[in-house]
Amino acid sequence: MHALKLHTLTLAEQLADLAVEALIDEADLSPKPALVDRRGNGAHNDLHLGLMHASALSLWPAFKEMAEAAIALGEIGLPLREALGRIGREGEQSMLATTQGVNTHRGAIWALGLLVAAAALAPESRNANALALRAARLALLNDRHAPQALSHGAQVARRYGARGAREEAQLGFPSVLQRGLPQLKKSRAHPHGEQNARLDALLAIMTRLADTCVLYRAGTEGLQAMQQGAQAVLDAGGSASLAGRRRLNELDQQLLALNASPGGAADLLAACLFIDRIESCDGAF
Template identity: 40%
Template sequence: MTALRRPAPWQGAEAIGQAARDCLRLEIATYPKPGLVSPVDSGAHDDMDAAIMNRSADALMPFFARLAAAGAAGAAMAGLRTIGIEAETAMMAATGGVNTHRGAIFGMGLLCAAAGFRARYGAPGTLGSIVMHRWGPDIAQGPVALRSHGTAVARRYAAGGARAEAAAGFPSLYHIALPALAEGRRLAPADAEAARVHALMALIAGVEDTNLLYRGGAAGLVFARQQAHAFLAEGSVGTAGWRARGIAIHEDFVARRLSAGGCADLLAMALFAGLDAP
């Protein structure tokens, strides 16, 4: 896939929607990713592959554009939710009923709305800070999907999940993912994929991913974090043999049916937020 380019200018709902789609596709194309779908294999997922996920990303592009336009129009959270529900319906139609990107619809969708809001009103700060100040209280207090995996995990493990992350302005995005992308580019300046792998490992090590909790419980989350920490401590993508070590971790995740889906969403969102940098 070609390198991501910041929409020029960083405005226009369609350009924002296309950039969001491209970031999802770039995350899908990355390998190795512990337990996650890539063009190489389906990871720990029996119901999806890279082709299905790419169809999902393409189907979501017009809805990301609509969310950007809604943000530019000053829409409240209720209006964004309505578009998000329509996006989920389109995703399910494109994938034959497989939940490929529900988390990304929420997180990436909010960033698109914030990008649209900034383009219209010139709001300062990060896209995450716009989300927090503009829609944060409504995100935190809004309706909860009673049957979602994230809700079940939040009840059982008192995990904050995507809602808490968004309401706080996506701290994992700005304190973990974006700095890790920059560090990965320093470690492997000629390998953009390596930088993405490094950022994903940093996210797995530092984020309480509700997908990991749902699939593996507390023990699964601890195992995942330990594996990611070890990869980083051994030099990450800056050392010879990093790809073989990454593949071995991926295979261990698959054997345990673990998948860091929340971290994958955050990686795609970090690629998008990185386009917003001056």
Template identity: 40%
Template sequence: MAALHAELALYPKPGLVSPMDSGAHSDMDATTFLRSLFALRHYFVAIAAAGEAGMPFEALRQLGVAAERRMLAATGGINTHRGAIFCLGLLAAAAGWRQRRGLILTGDSLAETVVTLWGDGIAASGSQSPDSNGSRATRRYGARSARDEALEGFPTLMGVAVPELEIAQARLGCPERARLQALFAVMADLEDTNLLHRGGPEGLRFVQTEARRFLDHGGVFTPHWRTFALGLHRACIARNLSPGGAADTLAAACFVQSLRS
């Protein structure tokens, strides 16, 4: 829950909802996200306990389905945290399983546990996935899905988001700037189905290119980082673009980081 709140509170995030504004979204604001978080308050505890007990993937999936129903009831049908329910739920289950057995809780070890224990179930669950905007974008453009990321050991999360977050945090000692650096790194790399849904390949390329330009010019380590980030935020609003997949990945990175503290 703390990781999802950290993502929500961050600003400026290109096109994304924060306490400052609704980004590119006309149907939700920070209050919508807070209602969603309240509805999900027991989910992560429950799925961690299920993971601790070594429950099969179908049991985890049913917990996620129930959590999604509560989320939609709390938000009036608006999808605020579907991606996080899947990704963070699996990571919480893996953390529960490993902690119960006295094993380390590094990001790579969590990913390995997800693939080893529940990979077959994740792979077989495709036909049961909801017909979401992201799944339609995956089919239309042949993009990688959140399921693909999980089955491959969360390469964007573990190979991009977590390292960027930890390096920036160590250098700056500033959680806000470290999280923004990690977010932009993910935006530059991830084939974000939320962007594909809203802007097609052109919208995805625009955000990836601008995020890479931000990083190439020094990212949050430069004096003018906030000006650039705000400029891209406004450009994404004008283009109706919102990198929701990158936001979910950032929240997951915050969760992985919290396990080490």
């Protein structure tokens, strides 16, 4: 009888796994206000949980290739930035083919792609701040081959003077490092479960983020409702408390009425979960 031969994952494969897991964990997290989760499709009529899973899985080859490019080139510079841009656009086309044209994870490709490459450049460095700084240095480089047409998020960011996904990355993911991750760790210190800690992290991101998805759908009224409502949940004791759950349900209903889905915050929660996994990895990749 031959012994079972197990495939040892490469660094690039491990990082792609972590990125896809972060996307699936974000999608599964429930109850998220006005977002796709295990309860339903939130404020979206073209999305559902199965589609979010399929989209996340379709991006695995792109994340793997981004990590491989970082390993091969070995340094932050224009060649790597442009390689990431090309791979990201190819990954987006694979995503759209899987979802039949529905934009499920465009923002996440940008955020997680940068973080995957940043992790691959220095796998021995697990510090969140150092990881985000490497990603920011990549984001600040100009991809000469990027299409000139502005995405909805970029158009809204320009109209409202909001910080879009590009600027969030260029600044080193402050919504993650200053709000999401600290709240995740703070909530974990109480014995209320991982799901509640992740919900609190999402809400902490929402309290300050100028979410361009919300602005596109519901303008400043929607943004104000999101930020104030998320803060009210945390002030009431967070998602693990009865009062917090009541506020969370109120926020959900308010955002649904406004058709305001905080997709930008969801992408940053996935980034938060990815960074958290990198920090907590034991031993070498």
